[in-house]
Structure formats: structure tokens, C-alpha cells
Amino acid sequence: MAPKWGQKLRRMLVKTMDLPQDVMMDLPRITMIGQLHIYIENHRGLLTFTDKEVRLMLKQGQLLIKGDGFVIRTILSEEIMLQGKVNGVYFINE
Secondary structure (H helix, E strand, O other): OHHHHHHHHHHHHHHHHOOOHHHHOOOOEEEEEOOOEEEEEOOOEEEEEOOOEEEEEOOOOEEEEEEEEEEEEEEOOOEEEEEEEEEEEEEEOO
16 A cells, blocks of 8 residues: 555655656656667666667566667666667556
8 A cells, every 4th residue: 555655645746846757756768769769768777689679677567669770879777778760669567
């Protein structure tokens, strides 16, 4: 019951204090430039990387990015920038 109350409290703070949801609720921020680049902030780690698929751990589930010719341009503890053709971005809830 405590996690539900904590989540409700965070949502209330976001609304009343006009804070960004991605920061307060540990959500990923995904920025795409066309199909050429994708920048993901607030992930929990790289699970899989190939030139056609990237899988990242999130606080709740995983993020799957499919495409062609992926190259990691930047990788930090909670940020990653990929270059290549992005065909799809999928949230996987587990």
C-alpha cells in the first residue's frame, strides 16, 4: 500500500508545484530527431545492443528500440544516444 500512496503523492506534487513529470516520477525522457537519432534519459541500464535492436531497463519494465545500423554515440549511467534508422520504440511492461 505504501508504494501506491507514494505514487499518488508524487502526482499531487507534480500538479501543484508544476514540476516535470519525468523527474518526479522516474519516467524516461525520449527525444528523437527524425528516424536518425534517439536520445534516452533516465534509463536503468543497457540490456541488449545489436545493430538492429537496443533494449534498456527502466524503473518499470523495459524500452525496446528496433531499427537498422545502430551505433552508440554517447553512453552515460542514465543517458544514451543512438544513431541509425529507428523503426519503432516499444514499452515492455514486466
